Amino acid sequence: MREWRSLLPIIVFTALYAVVSLSVTNSYYQLVMTLVPVWAIFGLSWNLLSGYTGLISFGHAAFFGVGAYAVVLGQIHFDLSPWIMIPIAAILGGVAGLLIGFPTFRLQGHYFALAMLAYPLAILYVFEWLGLQEVTLPIKRDNAAAYMQFADHRLYTLLALAMMFGTILLTRAVERSRFGMALLAIKQNEAAAEAAGINTLAWKLRAVTLSGAIAGAIGGFYAVVLLVVTPQSVFGMLVSAQALTVAMFGGVGTVWGPVIGSVILIPLAETLNAEAGSRFPGIQGVIYGLAIICVILLAPEGLFWKIRDFWRKRSAAPVTASPGTPNVASGTSAELVPLRPKRSAGTGDVVLEVRNLSRAFGGLKAVQDVSFKLRQNEILGIIGPNGAGKTTLFNLLNGFLRPGTGQILLDGREMSGRKPHELCEAGIGRTFQIMRPFLRMSISDNVVVGAYVRAKTDAEARQLAADAIARVGLSGIADRIAGELTTKELRLMELARALAGQPRILLLDETLAGLGHDEANEVVAVIQRLARDGMTIAIIEHTMQAMVRLVDSFLVLDHGAVIVEGEPEAVTRDSRVIEAYLGKKWMAHAPH
Amino acid sequence: MTQALEGFLQALSAGLLIGAVYGLMCVGLGLIFGVMRVINFAQGDFMMLGMYAAFYFFTAFGVQATFGNTFGPFVAIVLAGPVLAVFGYFVHLTLISRVSGTRTSSLEGEGHYAQLILTLGIALILQNGGLLVFGSVLASIRTPLSSSAWELGPLFSDISVFVNKARGIDAVVSLVTMILLTLMITRSRIGKSLRAAADNPTAATYMGIDVDRAHRIAFALGTGITAIAGGLLATNYPFHPFVGVEYVIVMYAGVVLGGMGSIIGAFWGGMTIGLVQQMSTLILPTQLQNAAIFVVFLLIIFFRPQGFFGRMVERT
Numbered sequence: 059m060r061e062w063r064s065l066l067p068i069i070v071f072t073a074l075y076a077v078v079s080l081s082v083t084n085s086y087y088q089l090v091m092t093l094v095p096v097w098a099i100f101g102l103s104w105n106l107l108s109g110y111t112g113l114i115s116f117g118h119a120a121f122f123g124v125g126a127y128a129v130v131l132g133q134i135h136f137d138l139s140p141w142i143m144i145p146i147a148a149i150l151g152g153v154a155g156l157l158i159g160f161p162t163f164r165l166q167g168h169y170f171a172l173a174m175l176a177y178p179l180a181i182l183y184v185f186e187w188l189g190l191q192e193v194t195l196p197i198k199r200d201n202a203a204a205y206m207q208f209a210d211h212r213l214y215t216l217l218a219l220a221m222m223f224g225t226i227l228l229t230r231a232v233e234r235s236r237f238g239m240a241l242l243a244i245k246q247n248e249a250a251a252e253a254a255g256i257n258t259l260a261w262k263l264r265a266v267t268l269s270g271a272i273a274g275a276i277g278g279f280y281a282v283v284l285l286v287v288t289p290q291s292v293f294g295m296l297v298s299a300q301a302l303t304v305a306m307f308g309g310v311g312t313v314w315g316p317v318i319g320s321v322i323l324i325p326l327a328e329t330l331n332a333e334a335g336s337r338f339p340g341i342q343g344v345i346y347g348l349a350i351i352c353v354i355l356l357a358p359e360g361l362f363w364k365i366r367d368f369w370r371k372r373s374a375a376p377v378t379a380s381p382g383t384p385n386v387a388s389g390t391s392a393e394l395v396p397l398r399p400k401r402s403a404g405t406g407d408v409v410l411e412v413r414n415l416s417r418a419f420g421g422l423k424a425v426q427d428v429s430f431k432l433r434q435n436e437i438l439g440i441i442g443p444n445g446a447g448k449t450t451l452f453n454l455l456n457g458f459l460r461p462g463t464g465q466i467l468l469d470g471r472e473m474s475g476r477k478p479h480e481l482c483e484a485g486i487g488r489t490f491q492i493m494r495p496f497l498r499m500s501i502s503d504n505v506v507v508g509a510y511v512r513a514k515t516d517a518e519a520r521q522l523a524a525d526a527i528a529r530v531g532l533s534g535i536a537d538r539i540a541g542e543l544t545t546k547e548l549r550l551m552e553l554a555r556a557l558a559g560q561p562r563i564l565l566l567d568e569t570l571a572g573l574g575h576d577e578a579n580e581v582v583a584v585i586q587r588l589a590r591d592g593m594t595i596a597i598i599e600h601t602m603q604a605m606v607r608l609v610d611s612f613l614v615l616d617h618g619a620v621i622v623e624g625e626p627e628a629v630t631r632d633s634r635v636i637e638a639y640l641g642k643k644w645m646a647h648a649p650h
Numbered sequence: 651m652t653q654a655l656e657g658f659l660q661a662l663s664a665g666l667l668i669g670a671v672y673g674l675m676c677v678g679l680g681l682i683f684g685v686m687r688v689i690n691f692a693q694g695d696f697m698m699l700g701m702y703a704a705f706y707f708f709t710a711f712g713v714q715a716t717f718g719n720t721f722g723p724f725v726a727i728v729l730a731g732p733v734l735a736v737f738g739y740f741v742h743l744t745l746i747s748r749v750s751g752t753r754t755s756s757l758e759g760e761g762h763y764a765q766l767i768l769t770l771g772i773a774l775i776l777q778n779g780g781l782l783v784f785g786s787v788l789a790s791i792r793t794p795l796s797s798s799a800w801e802l803g804p805l806f807s808d809i810s811v812f813v814n815k816a817r818g819i820d821a822v823v824s825l826v827t828m829i830l831l832t833l834m835i836t837r838s839r840i841g842k843s844l845r846a847a848a849d850n851p852t853a854a855t856y857m858g859i860d861v862d863r864a865h866r867i868a869f870a871l872g873t874g875i876t877a878i879a880g881g882l883l884a885t886n887y888p889f890h891p892f893v894g895v896e897y898v899i900v901m902y903a904g905v906v907l908g909g910m911g912s913i914i915g916a917f918w919g920g921m922t923i924g925l926v927q928q929m930s931t932l933i934l935p936t937q938l939q940n941a942a943i944f945v946v947f948l949l950i951i952f953f954r955p956q957g958f959f960g961r962m963v964e965r966t
Contacts, residue, residue, distance in 0.1 A: 114762060114766065171689065172902050180948070183944075187938050295895055299691075299770055302770075303767065306764075340782045340891075342778070343775070346771075347771040349771075350767055350768075351771040351772065351775075354771065355748055359763065359764070
C-alpha cells in the first residue's frame with residue numbers, strides 16, 4: 059500500500075505528460091516533447107552510476123553512441139527492426155559498461171572522471187575513420203510500424219514516456235534494495251563500505267553495467283527519433299555533458315533529479331533555438347549556460363534537494379521546538395553493568411593469531427615482527443604512543459593494507475592479503491579512529507549497510523541492524539540522520555555498524571577518543587556488555603587510564619614493534635612502557 | 651629508407667615544436683587544476699578568448715601598424731595574456747570561488763558536482779556568446795612566417811628537415827613564458843603561497859596564507875598562460891568560437907600525463923601529446939591521430955596514474 063502511494067506522483071506526472079503531449083500538433087514541439095523523456099532517461103542512467111556512487115562519469119556518451127550506431131547499422135546491414143535492436147543495444151551498452159568499468163574503477167576521484175572522458179572521444183575518432191560520419195536510418199514504406207517508424211510523431215513521445223516510466227521504476231527498485239544501499243555507502247565512504255563487508259568493486263561493476271544498458275537502449279531510441287546519426291551527435295562531449303547537466307541541475311542521487319532537469323532545460327533550450335536561433339545564433343546556448351550557472355550558485359546540489367530541504371525546514375520547524383531527545387544511552391551507565399570477571403591470560407581458544415607481521419612504508423617500518431594471540435571472549439588492549447603503528451596494525455588485520463611479511467590466522471586459516479570485505483565476511487569487524495559515518499543516512503541505514511554481509515534478505519538485514527542498534531542503546535534515535543549526531547552517538551553507531559555484520563572479532567580504533575569522562579564511561583559500559591555477551595575485542599587506545607579496568611591483557615607497541623605483552627597491572631609498571639610513553643628522562647621519577 | 655628517416659625526423663621536429671606550445675597550454679590548466687583541484691571545463695574557451703583577443707589586438711588596436719606584419723602577431727599574442735588573466739581573476743572572484751576553495755567543505759562531494767556544472771555553464775556561454783559576437787567564420791592570426799620554413803641540413807645522406815618559422819618562434823615564446831613562470835613559482839612570495847595552498851590547503855590556512863586568494867591568483871595566471879598558448883597555436887591553425895572543446899581534452903590529457911600538481915610535469919605532458927600526435931601520422935591515418943592521443947592517455951592513466959612527475963597521494 060505504502061509502495062503504491064509513493065508511486066502516485068510518478069504515475070500522475072507520466073499521465074499528465076502524456077495528455078499534454080497528445081495535444082501538441084506542431085511537429086517541432088512534438089519532437090521536443092519526445093526529447094524531454096529521452097534526455098531524462100539518459101540522465102537517469104548517468105545518475106544510477108555517478109549520482110549514487112559519486113564517481114563522476116564524463117563518458118556516458120560512449121554507451122549512448124554504441125546503442126545509437128547499433129540500431130542504425132543493425133537495420134542497414136541486417137534489416138533488423140529497432141524493436142529488436144534496442145534491446146540488443148541495451149545489451150551492448152551493458153557490455154561496454156562492464157568492459158570500461160573493470161579497468162577504470164581502479165582509478166579514483168578526478169582520475170576516474172578524466173579517464174571516462176577519453177573513451178567516447180577515442181571511439182568518436184575511430185567511427186569517423188571508419189567512414190560512419192553520417193549514417194541514416196532507411197525509411198520503410200511498407201510495414202513501417204514494425205520498424206518503429208510512425209506517421210504520428212506523438213507515438214514516439216508515448217514510447218519514450220513508457221521507457222522513462224520503466225527506468226524510474228527500475229531506479230527506485232535499485233535505490234531501495236541492498237544494491238542502492240551499497241552504492242550510497244560507496245559514495246559516502248568507500249573505505250568504510252569495504253570494511254563493512256561490501257564488495258565495492260562488484261557493486262560498482264553492476265551499477266556501470268546497468269547504467270550502460272539503459273544508456274545504450276536510449277541511444278538506440280534517439281537514433282530512431284532523429285533518423286540520422288553522426289559521431290559528434292552521439293559520442294560528442296556535449297552528449298555526455300547533457301547527461302550530467304540534466305541530472306545535476308535537477309538533483310543528484312534521486313530519481314526525480316534528471317526528470318526535473320530535463321523537463322526544464324530541454325524545452326528551454328529548444329524553444330530559444332527555434333524562436334531566436336536564426337537572428338541570434340548561439341543565444342540558446344548563452345541563456346542555457348546562464349540558467350545552469352544561476353541554479354548551481356543557488357542550489358549547488360540541484361533543484362530537488364533545495365526544494366526538499368526548504369519543505370523539510372518548514373515542516374520540521376515546530377518539531378524541533380519539542381523538548382530535547384532523551385539521552386538514550388543513559389540506561390547503560392557504568393554502574394548498572396555488573397563488571398565482567400577478568401579472565402586470566404592464556405585460557406580459551408585462539409581466534410586470531412598474528413605471526414611475525416611486518417609492513418614498511420619506504421624506509422619507515424610501521425609494523426615490525428608483531429606476533430600475538432587473541433583468544434575467545436578476550437579483551438585485548440593495544441596501546442602505545444603516537445605513531446607506534448597501532449592503526450597500521452588494524453589496517454593490516456582488516457585488509458586495508460597488505461602485510462609485507464607474516465601471517466594472519468583466523469581460526470587457523472591464513473587470511474593475510476585478503477580484501478577488507480572478505481575479512482569482514484570472515485568475521486572481522488572494525489571501527490575507525492577518524493569516524494567514517496555515512497553522514498546523509500539515518501542511523502538505521504548506516505547500520506543496515508553493515509548487516510548485509512550476513513543477511514540474505516533485506517528484512518533480515520533490517521532485523522540484524524535493529525538488534526545491533528539495541529545492543530549499543532541507540533534504538534530511541536535510530537531514525538536520526540548521522541550528520542546530526544554527537545561524537546558519542548557516532549561512536550556508538552559505528553560500533554553498531556560493525557556489530558550488525560555479526561563479527562567474531564571487533565577491532566575498535568580509539569573508540570573513546572574525543573569523549574568526555576562520563577561519555578567515555580558510557581561507551582566503556584557498552585563494550586563491557588558486549589564482552590560479557592561473548593564478543594572477542596581488540597581495542598586501540600592512547601590513554602591507559604580507561605583501559606586498565608576494561609581489558610584482560612595489554613599489547614604495547616612502540617616504533618612498530620611489540621615491547622611488552624601481559625596483564626594490565628604488570629604492564630603499567632613495566633619500565634619499558636614508561637620509557638616509551640614518557641621518555642628516558644622521566645624514568646627516575648616513575649613509580650616502581 | 652632515407653625517405654622513412656626523413657619522415658621520422660620531420661614528424662619529430664614538428665612534434666617538438668607543437669609540443670612546446672601544447673606544453674604551455676597544459677601548464678595553464680595544470681596551475682589551476684594543481685592548485686585548486688577544480689576540473690575547469692571552460693579552460694578551452696578561455697583559450698579561444700585568448701585567440702580572439704590576440705586577433706583583435708593585432709588588427710584593430712594598432713599592433714599591426716606599430717610592429718609590422720611579421721612580428722606584430724607575436725606582440726599581440728603576448729599582450730592577450732594579461733588581459734585574459736584579468737578576465738580569469740574576475741571569473742574566479744564572481745563565480746568559481748562560490749563553489750570551490752574553503753567554501754566547499756559543506757557541499758556534497760566537496761563541491762565537485764557544482765564545480766563541473768558551473769564550468770560547463772561558463773563554457774556554454776563563452777562558446778555561444780563567441781558565436782554571437784565573433785560569428786562563425788574561421789579566423790586566423792597569419793604572419794608571413796606561417797608559410798615559410800627554415801631548412802635544417804642537408805644533415806646526412808641529403809636529408810633535410812624543414813622547420814616552419816612561425817612554429818619555431820611559437821616554441822621560443824612558449825619556452826620563455828614557461829621559464830618566467832617557473833621562476834615566479836619557485837622564487838617569489840606569491841609562488842610560494844601557491845605551492846603551499848596546492849600542497850595542503852588546511853595547513854596553508856593555519857600558516858596565514860589566504861587560500862582563496864592563492865586560488866584566484868592561480869586561476870588568473872592559468873587563464874593568461876593558456877590564452878598565450880592559444881594565440882601561438884592560432885598562427886598556424888584557424889579558429890572559431892567552438893575551438894575550445896577540441897583542445898580542452900588535450901589539455902587534461904597533458905596535465906594528467908605530467909602528474910597533477912606538477913607545473914613542469916604539465917609541460918612535459920603537453921609535449922608528449924604533441925609528439926604522439928605528430929608521430930602517429932607516420933603509422934596511422936590522420937583521422938586516428940586524436941584517437942591515438944586518448945589511447946596513450948588511457949594507458950598512462952592505468953599504468954602510472956600519478957603521471958611522470960606526480961606523487962601518489964593517498965588520503966584515507
